[in-house]
Structures are given as C-alpha cells and as structure tokens.
Amino acid sequence: VVANAETVAHAALVVRHGAAWFRSIGSESTPGSALVTLQGDVDGAPIVLEIVGPTTLASVVSTFAPSWQAALTGGFAGSWIDADAAHHVIVDPGSMRAQGLTLGCGLIAVLGPDRCPLGETARLVDWLVGQRAGQCGSCRTGLPLAAETVHRVAEGSVRLSRAQGALARLEHSLAGSGLCSLPDAVLAMAQSGLLTFADEARAHRRGRCCAAGSPRDPWLATHGLLGRHEEEGD
Amino acid sequence: LTSDEAFRIEVDAARCDGWGMCAVVLGEHLSLDEWGFARSDGRTLEGGRIGRRARRAAACCPNQALLLVPVTGRVGAE
Numbered sequence: 001v002v003a004n005a006e007t008v009a010h011a012a013l014v015v016r017h018g019a020a021w022f023r024s025i026g027s028e029s030t031p032g033s034a035l036v037t038l039q040g041d042v043d044g045a046p047i048v049l050e051i052v053g054p055t056t057l058a059s060v061v062s063t064f065a066p067s068w069q070a071a072l073t074g075g076f077a078g079s080w081i082d083a084d085a086a087h088h089v090i091v092d093p094g095s096m097r098a099q100g101l102t103l104g105c106g107l108i109a110v111l112g113p114d115r116c117p118l119g120e121t122a123r124l125v126d127w128l129v130g131q132r133a134g135q136c137g138s139c140r141t142g143l144p145l146a147a148e149t150v151h152r153v154a155e156g157s158v159r160l161s162r163a164q165g166a167l168a169r170l171e172h173s174l175a176g177s178g179l180c181s182l183p184d185a186v187l188a189m190a191q192s193g194l195l196t197f198a199d200e201a202r203a204h205r206r207g208r209c210c211a212a213g214s215p216r217d218p219w220l221a222t223h224g225l226l227g228r229h230e231e232e233g234d
Numbered sequence: 235l236t237s238d239e240a241f242r243i244e245v246d247a248a249r250c251d252g253w254g255m256c257a258v259v260l261g262e263h264l265s266l267d268e269w270g271f272a273r274s275d276g277r278t279l280e281g282g283r284i285g286r287r288a289r290r291a292a293a294c295c296p297n298q299a300l301l302l303v304p305v306t307g308r309v310g311a312e
Contacts, residue, residue: 136250137251137252137270141269173267
C-alpha cells in the first residue's frame with residue numbers, strides 16, 4: 001500500500017460503501033478502480049482518469065487522442081506499447097504485469113504521430129542517465145553506454161540486433177549490481193523501446209524515419225516533466 | 235565475526251573503485267565485472283580457512299568496500 005492520492009481516494013470509498021462493494025469493481029488481482037494520468041500529446045494534458053472495469057489501453061488513450069502511435073506506461077522507466085498492441089492491453093496492474101508490462105505510478109505518456117519514437121526514447125534515456133547519483137562504479141560507467149547505444153539506433157548507425165545485444169549485455173553486468181535499481185529500470189525501458197519500435201529502427205538504419213513531420217516542441221518537456229536544461233540543450 | 239562463524243561477502247558498490255585486489259586474493263567468490271568493479275557470489279561461507287582469506291581480501295581493499303556479513307540461521311534450507 002502506498003499512501004498516495006489513489007490510496008486515499010480508495011480508502012474513502014471502502015469506508016463509505018464497504019469492502020464487498022469495493023471488491024465487486026475491478027479485477028481479481030487489483031480490486032477497485034484505477035487512477036491513471038494521461039500525459040504527452042493529449043489535448044488538455046495532464047488528465048487524471050478513474051478507470052472502472054476492464055478497459056483496454058487503446059480505448060483509454062483514443063478517447064482523448066484521436067491519433068497516436070505509442071504510449072509509455074508506468075512512468076519514464078516503464079514500458080513502451082504501440083497503438084496496435086494497446087488493443088490487447090487491459091489497464092490494470094495485475095494483467096499488465098502478466099504481459100510483462102508495468103502500470104507503475106499510473107502514468108500513460110502518449111506519443112503523437114508526428115514524433116520519432118526512437119528519438120524520444122533516446123532523450124528519455126539521456127534524461128534518466130543524467131539523474132543517476134553516480135555512486136556505484138558500474139552504473140557510472142555502464143549507463144552512459146546504454147544511452148549511447150540507443151542514440152546510435154536513433155541515428156541509424158548501428159544494426160538493431162547489435163544494439164539489442166549490447167543492451168542485454170549491459171543489463172547482465174548492471175542488473176542488481178548497485179545500491180539502487182535505476183540501471184535496471186533504465187535498461188528495461190530502453191530495451192522495451194527498441195523492441196516496440198523495431199520496424200522504425202530498421203527504417204532508420206536505411207536512412208528513413210517514419211515520423212510524419214517535425215513536432216512543434218519537445219515531448220513531455222512542454223509539461224515541465226523533463227528538466228529545463230534538457231529543453232535548452234535541444 | 236568470530237573465527238568459525240558463517241558469513242557472506244558483500245560489496246559496497248558505492249565504495250568500490252575497481253582496484254581489483256580482492257579478486258586476486260579470493261577469486262573463487264569475488265569476480266570483476268567488465269569495468270573491473272567487484273561482485274560477490276553472495277554464498278554463505280564457513281570455516282577458519284576461508285574466513286582468514288576473506289578477511290585478507292577485505293583488508294587489502296583501499297576503499298574498505300568489502301563487508302563480511304555474519305549469516306545467522308540457514309537461508310533456503312527447506
């Protein structure tokens with residue numbers, strides 16, 4: 001149990017209507033409703049939603065974003081899901097975990113059709129790597145290599161399978177090695193990005209990018225979610 | 235840690251600077267990752283002989299990054 005807004009909202013419902021009523025909503029593994037936050041390329045973002053009953057990720061996002069290509073669920077260190085696959089994903093921590101995905105903090109960051117998913121993944125990895133405390137040697141040394149690998153995929157200067165191999169090796173060296181799990185989380189997100197955008201990565205290798213146009217402003221930075229220095233550095 | 239107490243070796247990753255001497259002294263339980271930082275196999279060790287060598291490995295670290303943690307009770311004995 002985490003004492004956040006969702007927990008407090010749920011506690012109020014349980015007190016008012018009783019545990020049996022609360023358990024009648026939601027799934028077996030995750031009783032009650034789920035609070036999620038839509039961010040990114042969504043009109044009026046951020047939008048906080050209460051989800052009751054089994055709902056697909058596709059229907060949740062499409063209600064607010066008529067056209068989108070992918071979403072990052074579970075926060076910056078979460079999992080990428082493309083719009084097609086989102087039809088088979090129920091927004092519920094239990095069933096998402098069963099699919100190897102994460103709802104984590106409930107953040108759903110929506111990527112519009114005019115943005116390059118590999119470029120955005122690389123920027124997110126950069127940002128996360130920049131947030132590391134730098135206490136443990138292997139993280140200090142290894143995480144920048146992960147960022148470089150993702151950047152090279154976005155530039156099209158490395159074969160996808162080679163990059164995936166490099167990230168898997170880094171994960172082997174870094175996972176569980178340090179005092180915190182930042183390296184594990186960053187590598188999981190980076191690998192999820194390369195897997196989800198494999199077609200895009202192959203297109204980049206051939207010198208093309210599937211993103212339809214150039215977006216007006218950096219993704220997520222517009223909402224102050226990524227640091228200002230990053231906006232300026234762009 | 236008494237001389238025949240069961241223990242395991244932990245590496246304080248924030249202290250380790252990759253000198254690598256511990257892996258020379260106790261290579262069967264301490265390895266170096268691809269950048270030279272130490273990792274312990276985390277196994278429970280017992281006996282005066284291995285205890286002495288583990289203490290030597292810990293003593294030769296300039297950063298005092300090795301911890302010999304007493305293991306009380308059997309973990310995973312069932």
